[in-house]
Amino acid sequence: MSADSGIEMVVAIIRPARLENVKRALVEAGAPSLTVTNVSGRGSQPATKSQWRGEEYVVDLHQKVKIECVVADTPAEDVVEAIREAACTGEPGDGKIFVLPVSDACQVRTGKRGPDAV
Template identity: 45%
Template sequence: MKKIEAIIRPEMFESVRDALLKIGCQGLTVSEVEGHGKQKGLVQQWRGEKYQVYLLPKLKLEIVARDRDVELIVRTIMDSAGTGQIGDGKIFVYDVSTAVRIRTGEKGEKAL
């Protein structure tokens, strides 16, 4: 199993969620986060003064999936979260050692 962690633009969430539902993605965790990538935020102007905003609001999606589904999920997020502009976000994939469904005690892929 793998965990797919995607940092996306908050305004792209509905598009990503709809695309994930379409491919039959089972579960999803979403958190509101702040971060920056290469550009270290952006420069804004207010009443003629320029100032640097270092942290921009993003959404973090976490999906734990079977190994064989990872490629499709990553491609689906790429296709639905992108605008082609800087700040579109990133996807990280991690190994997951196990999962447990608390209600039944099912373990591993059966718990997803």
């Protein structure tokens, strides 16, 4: 389902090691613009145990990369599929992808609004 504005945001939380693969896939899907943030999070990927100075501790927040990709001309569904294929290893912890409606956009340089600003 697409937003009234025709603009949608795909938010993907993926393995850092898959970022280059995903960036390449987004170019091929016609959606090269993106914002990338280093994040930590918890899904169903099991916690791991680590040691520091002889003390054992549980690591339940895993290092991930968050990709935000706002699209208007390219269907969000194509972006989701491109990211999924490029990010998948088949192992727990591969991540998750969310699609959000975006009510409007504004290009700072030109003042354009709506899909033309994306």
